[in-house]
Amino acid sequence: MSEDLDAQLIAALQQDGRASYSELAARVGAPRTAVSARVQALLGSGAVEIVAVAHPQLLGLTSLAHVSVAVSGPADDVVEALCATDASVFVSAVSGAYDLVAELRVSSAHELYEALAGLRALPRVRAVNTLLYTDVVTSVFMPQGPLRGDVRVDDTDRRLIELLERDGRMPYVELARRAGMSPSAARARVGRLVTSRALHVAAVVRRGTGGSGGSGRPALGAGLNLGGDDAHVTGFLAALPGVEFVARTVGRFDLVVTVGADSTTRLHRVTERLKALDGVRGLTTWAHLEVFKEHYSRGVARTSA
Known part of the structure; x- marks a missing residue:
């Protein structure tokens, strides 16, 4: 019962942390x-973190x-590098x-090429295969869609973003106190940042943390090769429970997907559903065995204003 509730809560918090x-x-x-008890338990165990x-x-x-x-x-030296x-970020x-x-x-x-060149030059690296994202269809790790063209951020916005990067569920009263404004103003500012797609606040499952709850949730990566229009496949993936990330790519795959679940059995069922989809010509999967880095937050530079 608690495992099912945890899975539902994680999914809800991935939509709105x-x-x-x-x-x-x-x-x-x-x-x-x-709900309050389970969310506090998940956050307290380190299994789930709310990040901005x-x-x-x-x-x-x-x-x-x-x-x-x-x-x-x-692979220790390569992981460290x-x-x-x-x-x-991952x-x-x-x-x-x-x-x-x-x-x-x-x-x-150019910066991407330089990063890849440095990676290829590491002594133990024997092959590097790169997929360029052309469009992130859905993600719990970043705002959805392109940044609105009229977005402008000032020092107060930057301060709120920095505070939420440290604690995505920081109460508005505390946010307001630290940013030097009223709680209603802080709420309005955060709402504007989220609505304009400048900011996304969501749950991230810390896999392999050794805690209870979400840390035991396995995750699967998948590369899909498609035939024809991908609208049917991407629409299916965007609505599929457990899907954390979908991106259109250029390279050996047309789509890259990350799926989380509470068991390997459920992950297997997802892969079977993917293989049965019209338009999917090929499916390659890999299991995430140990996550060494998962850090998506980065301060907003003043030049972004």
Whole structure:
């Protein structure tokens, strides 16, 4: 019962990390007291963290890529190098033909090439395969859609973003106190940032943290090869419970997907449904075995105003 409730709460918090306990209770159909207890338990265990992420465009990050790395021998040195670079927001050991996958977010194609060149030059790296994101269809790790053209942020907005990066569920009273404004003004500012897609606040499952609840949720990556129009497939994926990320890509796959579930059995059922979809010509999957880095927050520079 609690595992099912946890899964529903995680899904709801991935949509809106600042939803109130009353709103969450209405969404999952459970008593508010039970919802409050489970959310606090998940957050307290470190299994789930509520993070605020500014839109990559607001940060000047216009080149996003999924990188698969094959390593000869132990991967420790390669993992350390990937985790140390600011370009990487996600680094994971995986099963399958490659040993590691990473997501890179940088400011230009040239910067991406330089990052990949540095990765290829590492002694144990024997192959690097890169997929360029052309469009992020859905993601719990960033705002959805392009940044609105009329977005302007000032020092107060930056301060609120910084505070929410540290604690995505910080109460408005505390946000207001630290930012030097009224709670109603803080609420209005945060609402404007979210509505304009400058900011997204959501739950991130910390896999392999050793805590209870969400840390035991396995995750699967998948690369899809499509035939014809992808609208049917992307629409199906965007609505599928457990899907955390979908991106259109240029490279060996047409779509890259991340799916989380409370068991490997459910992940298997998802892959079977994907293989049965009209338009899916090929499916390659990999299991996330250990996540070494998952850090999507980055302060908004003053030049972004």
